[in-house]
Amino acid sequence: MNIGDVARRTGLPAKTIRYYEDIGLVAPRRGANGYRSFGEAELHKLAFLGRARSLGFTIEDCRGLLELYEDKSRASADVKSIAREHLARIDAKISELTEMHRTLSHLVQECAGDGRPDCPILNDLAADAGSRDERTD
Amino acid sequence: MNIGDVARRTGLPAKTIRYYEDIGLVAPRRGANGYRSFGEAELHKLAFLGRARSLGFTIEDCRGLLELYEDKSRASADVKSIAREHLARIDAKISELTEMHRTLSHLVQECAGDGRPDCPILNDLAADAGSRDERTD
DNA sequence: TATAGACCTTCCACCAACTGGAAGGTCAAG
DNA sequence: CTTGACCTTCCAGTTGGTGGAAGGTCTATA
Numbered sequence: 001m002n003i004g005d006v007a008r009r010t011g012l013p014a015k016t017i018r019y020y021e022d023i024g025l026v027a028p029r030r031g032a033n034g035y036r037s038f039g040e041a042e043l044h045k046l047a048f049l050g051r052a053r054s055l056g057f058t059i060e061d062c063r064g065l066l067e068l069y070e071d072k073s074r075a076s077a078d079v080k081s082i083a084r085e086h087l088a089r090i091d092a093k094i095s096e097l098t099e100m101h102r103t104l105s106h107l108v109q110e111c112a113g114d115g116r117p118d119c120p121i122l123n124d125l126a127a128d129a130g131s132r133d134e135r136t137d
Numbered sequence: 138m139n140i141g142d143v144a145r146r147t148g149l150p151a152k153t154i155r156y157y158e159d160i161g162l163v164a165p166r167r168g169a170n171g172y173r174s175f176g177e178a179e180l181h182k183l184a185f186l187g188r189a190r191s192l193g194f195t196i197e198d199c200r201g202l203l204e205l206y207e208d209k210s211r212a213s214a215d216v217k218s219i220a221r222e223h224l225a226r227i228d229a230k231i232s233e234l235t236e237m238h239r240t241l242s243h244l245v246q247e248c249a250g251d252g253r254p255d256c257p258i259l260n261d262l263a264a265d266a267g268s269r270d271e272r273t274d
Numbered sequence: 275t276a277t278a279g280a281c282c283t284t285c286c287a288c289c290a291a292c293t294g295g296a297a298g299g300t301c302a303a304g
Numbered sequence: 305c306t307t308g309a310c311c312t313t314c315c316a317g318t319t320g321g322t323g324g325a326a327g328g329t330c331t332a333t334a
Contacts, residue, residue: 056237080250100193113217125188
């Protein structure tokens with residue numbers, strides 16, 4: 001299978017597949033013409049990578065997961081541990097974004113959004129940290 | 138004021154302040170020794186940038202916000218529009234992360250996490266997209 | 275057989291928003 | 305006069321790719 005077929009079947013861009021080879025996640029054979037030649041195993045690995053990436057695992061997580069995936073005597077605890085750490089990162093990110101959202105949606109609500117220059121959003125950004133928590137509503 | 142003082146007073150790393158100068162967000166004067174020399178206005182701008190960045194605005198957003206901040210005849214609608222677009226990006230990111238969280242926490246719950254190799258997390262990652270939505274619980 | 279167009283190859287540069295570190299100049303205190 | 309805390313510039317690396325140029329290959333059709 002050429003890279004274009006693999007790209008179509010996994011949904012990954014060909015560029016990304018080449019990149020994954022570059023960083024050692026897959027190692028397709030080469031045909032006489034120099035073209036990459038992928039087998040079913042390679043295809044599955046790439047689909048696995050695509051799915052793991054879509055769940056937000058980092059490339060290094062993926063490397064670990066792939067290794068466990070191929071190790072038939074793995075302990076599921078090792079997989080679970082990677083997943084749990086990733087889950088914690090997701091939690092942290094969601095909290096951070098939720099806090100930003102809270103603050104910003106409040107400010108947006110307060111802003112008239114008309115032709116006048118007065119703007120609570122800019123006021124907040126310009127205020128020093130100390131005076132920021134004074135609730136005005 | 139030298140860069141170190143500004144760093145202490147704004148909470149921004151000196152490296153970041155130099156970077157902001159590089160990309161044209163601030164333009165401190167220079168002393169005879171070549172050191173950057175910051176005035177109060179520069180300090181305020183940097184604090185403004187730090188606050189905007191902490192709310193997740195991109196550097197280009199910040200550039201726009203800073204311009205509006207300095208333009209005393211601005212329309213608050215322009216500020217609100219930048220903020221609203223950013224809010225939409227935050228919303229999208231939260232949704233994406235929440236979906237990842239949902240899927241992953243479900244899988245983590247299902248995984249025994251012991252010494253045995255059988256692992257629902259790896260099973261999910263390895264499954265093709267078609268067979269993934271079959272609920273097992 | 276020529277040629278068009280769809281493949282494939284490598285390599286280099288770029289994105290955001292910094293961060294780390296090396297090599298070297300400056301300044302104040304003891 | 306030296307020590308140590310500053311400051312300077314410049315280069316490279318981070319994450320996870322993406323875009324594009326220059327060029328080789330394959331297949332179908334005229």
